[in-house]
Amino acid sequence: xxxxxxxxxxxxxxxxxxxxxxxxxxxxxxxxxxxxxxxxxxxxxxxxxxxxxxxxxxxxxxxxxxxxxxxxxxxxxxxxxxxxxxxxxxxxxxxxxxxxxxxxxxxxxxxxxxxxxxxxxxxxxxxxxxxxxxxxxxxxxxxxxxxxxxxxxxxxxxxxxxxxxxxxxxxxxxxxxxxxxxxxxxxxxxxxxxxxxxxxxxxxxxxxxxxxxxxxxxxxxxxxxxxxxxxxxxxxxxxxxxxxxxxxxxxxxxxxxxxxxxxxxxxxxxxxxxx
Numbered sequence: 067x068x069x070x071x072x073x074x075x076x077x078x079x080x081x082x083x084x085x086x087x088x089x090x091x092x093x094x095x096x097x098x099x100x101x102x103x104x105x106x107x108x109x110x111x112x113x114x115x116x117x118x119x120x121x122x123x124x125x126x127x128x129x130x131x132x133x134x135x136x137x138x139x140x141x142x143x144x145x146x147x148x149x150x151x152x153x154x155x156x157x158x159x160x161x162x163x164x165x166x167x168x169x170x171x172x173x174x175x176x177x178x179x180x181x182x183x184x185x186x187x188x189x190x191x192x193x194x195x196x197x198x199x200x201x202x203x204x205x206x207x208x209x210x211x212x213x214x215x216x217x218x219x220x221x222x223x224x225x226x227x228x229x230x231x232x233x234x235x236x237x238x239x240x241x242x243x244x245x246x247x248x249x250x251x252x253x254x255x256x257x258x259x260x261x262x263x264x265x266x267x268x269x270x271x272x273x274x275x276x277x278x279x280x281x282x283x284x285x286x287x288x289x290x291x292x293x294x295x296x297x298x299x300x301x302x303x304x305x306x307x308x309x310x311x312x313x314x315x316x317x318x319x320x321x322x323x324x325x326x327x328x329x330x331x332x333x334x335x336x337x338x339x340x341x
Contacts, residue, residue: 067160070101070114070135072126078117078142083153087140090157104129111135113315115156116149118142120235123149124291127172127193127312136167136313147234147325148193151317164318169311170247171229171271175290179301192290193312194232196305197257198277199224199287201296205260207280212254212273219280220264224257224287227275227305231312234326242266244332247322252307275305 069091078084088098101107101114107130116126116139123139130137139149140156151159159165173192200206200223208220228237230245233253238244242255243266250271256264269275279286281299288297297303326332 067095067112068097068099068108068110070107070111070130071098071117072101072114072122072129072137073117074122074125075118081142083142084117087153087156091160094157094161096160101126101129104133107133107135113138115140118149119144119146120148121292124193128189128191128291131172131191131193131312132310134310134313136315138165138315148231148314150325155317159317166316166318167313168248168316170231170314171250171252172308172310172312173227173229173252173290174306174308175288176304177288177297177301178304179298182298182301189290189293191308192232193229194235194291195226195228195237195289196303197224197226197236197289198279198303199257199289200281200283201285201287202283204282206286208256209278209280210254211276212267212269214274217254217267218264220256220259221261222256222259222264225277226253226255226257227277228253228255234330237266243268244326252305271307273306277303277305 073079113136114126114130116123116137126137140151141149173196174190175196205221208225210217226236230247230249230251233245237253237255240255240257242253245251251268252271253266253268255266279299285296286299288295
């Protein structure tokens, strides 16, 4: 079996834990090589190991998701919802085949307007969210349509559109709901809204979302996961589900609710403790 590895933090390449994993895999006749760009992807690759945290997993997705390679996230970072697996669980799972491949939604964002281009230095795809932010001090007026239906204008620092995978990322931190990873929905969440009566909105995954802004500044900020670029406020951002899915390897013992309780202490309450 041929495995590609994606590592964002170079210090991990000499980490004894990673070196031990490499030794174990090679003893079992696995072939490993590094992927640093799309050009590095070798024919016959079976899967990709993301070594680090969720940021590394997102980088791996940007590199290989559109060619259909499944990604196994190995957590040497912090929380790790996408990259959740411990080092010692990888080899036994690969040898036994005790894993499944799940399909996660990815977002596609395009720009429309005078001199707007699809390629502005960002990949057009995101795993967690596409977000729009103010650059200056003035609040934004954010106009959103969902399948042609116009929502009330959001007055806020910004707005994001998240996948169900992204519900535990940026969307969670700005008050969005938690969704099960296999929920076929998108989440529209304002960032620091200046309206007391606005709430996050959950829409079907099939929805076509269009975003335009009212802005006093000459630039706004568009972010796709960990990529950021300045855009013209006159442009329109169109967001929809990508035509391909992210293939994520899920080990047998992986449990989303258990991850919420152990990593984010969901439901932590003295009344939930056995006496």
